[in-house]
Amino acid sequence: MTDLSVAKTMTADPRLDVEAIRRDFPILSQMINGKPLAYLDNAASSQKPLAVLDAMDRYYRTSHSNVHRGAHTLGDRATMAFEGARETVRGFLNAKNTREIVWTRGTTEAINLIAHGLAEHLQAGDEILVSHMEHHANIVPWQMLAERTGAKVVPVKVTPAGELDMESFDELLGDRTRILAISHVSNVLGTVNPVRDLIVRAKARNVITVIDGAQAVPHFQPDVQALACDFYVFSSHKLFGPTGIGVLYGREELLEKMPPYQGGGEMIERVSFERTTWNILPYKFEAGTPAIAEAVGLAAAIDYLGTIDRAAMEASEWALLERANSLVPSVPGMEVIGTAPGKVPVLSFKIEGLHPSDIGTLLDQQGIAIRTGNHCAMPLMDLYGVTGTARASFAFYNTLEEVERLFAGLQKIQRLFV
Ligand SMILES: Cc1ncc(COP(=O)(O)O)c(C=O)c1O
Known part of the structure; x- marks a missing residue:
């Protein structure tokens, strides 16, 4: 298994040593479908450090x-x-x-x-x-x-x-x-x-x-x-x-x-x-x-x-979400569901002309793991008039580069399939 953790880090907050943190999570340093894994499905289940x-x-x-x-x-x-x-x-x-x-x-x-x-x-x-x-x-x-x-x-x-x-x-x-x-x-x-x-x-x-x-x-x-x-x-x-x-x-x-x-x-x-x-x-x-x-x-x-600086962790997650939000306009037809101030780094979205499950499958081919579907929240889906959404959810071990890869992936999917 190639260790890609160092190549993939772009620290979202300088106080957090994300490279060191990623070494604590061996599952993150692997290739999925020929690409470095970007694990952005943390709200479903997060990964486990060596300590665990x-x-x-x-x-x-x-x-x-x-x-x-x-x-x-x-x-x-x-x-x-x-x-x-x-x-x-x-x-x-x-x-x-x-x-x-x-x-x-x-x-x-x-x-x-x-x-x-x-x-x-x-x-x-x-x-x-x-x-x-x-x-x-x-x-x-x-x-x-x-x-x-x-x-x-x-x-x-x-x-x-x-x-x-x-x-x-x-x-x-x-x-x-x-x-x-x-x-x-x-x-x-x-x-x-x-x-x-x-x-x-x-x-x-x-x-x-x-x-x-x-x-x-x-x-x-x-x-x-x-x-x-x-x-x-x-x-x-x-x-x-x-x-x-x-x-x-x-x-x-x-x-x-x-x-x-x-x-x-x-x-x-x-x-x-x-x-x-x-x-x-x-x-x-x-x-x-x-x-x-x-x-x-x-x-x-x-x-x-x-053992991790909580304030740095929160700031880092915030920076990941900020970067993601700033990139939303770069994907034509993308709409974020849930824009409350002070939210945690969970990004539910839809893209006009694309089914959420297709977005998930196509991102997986690029090594990017997100969640799609109703997220066990059907009444909320009904409220927003959708059957499901795509959802990227970040943890403190994620990097700005992974956020950018997500959006590059979405741009590509939008270009090719809409
Ligand atoms: C807000 C919320 N409540 C409850 C659950 C259910 O958790 P579990 O499946 O671990 O029992 C989840 C899981 O996604 C959740 O996000």
């Missing part, structure tokens, strides 16, 4: 056993690594204690768990406030809950620029609202929602707040105490960690009141045919053998991010 790969490898080579059994040394090592990872996540989110950190398979499972647990909180006619820009994972579990309870899912409008319509929010947040479930950052638009403000307004009405942080955590570090949300969820694989694991932060008082999600091992205190009792938090929600190596990998990803 090594931590998981080391765990399996030296410490693997089942956790919480305490029967032998490897069991103790695995438990220490697993619970140590939980503490790392607690620190990352600034949660009060590890009882508030529940492992899940990802954002989707975390939201399903919360929706399941809040059934008793709802009555017929109650309302669950979401928004038009939600991922299906933050719509469908609430629809399923609504079906079971007779509650209603109510979507807040989104403006043409892709911002949450605050007038619509204030109008819809009412006496029947029981739950507010909203994304911190939109996976299609890149919009950063004013969640702190929304939470304050919701709390004034005793509304439970659920924040979908799947697209926020790759770009900035949330503080759940400062946000004062009830729940905050995210997936490891978007935060440069492994797939198969995610995090549910829940306020202890609420988690205590919620019933378990699944039954089995680990989540029980005592089982008998007469009466079974639940384990303490957070284990009450963790039935079965957990994803141990994945927890270790996620903690390694968080530790790795801790």
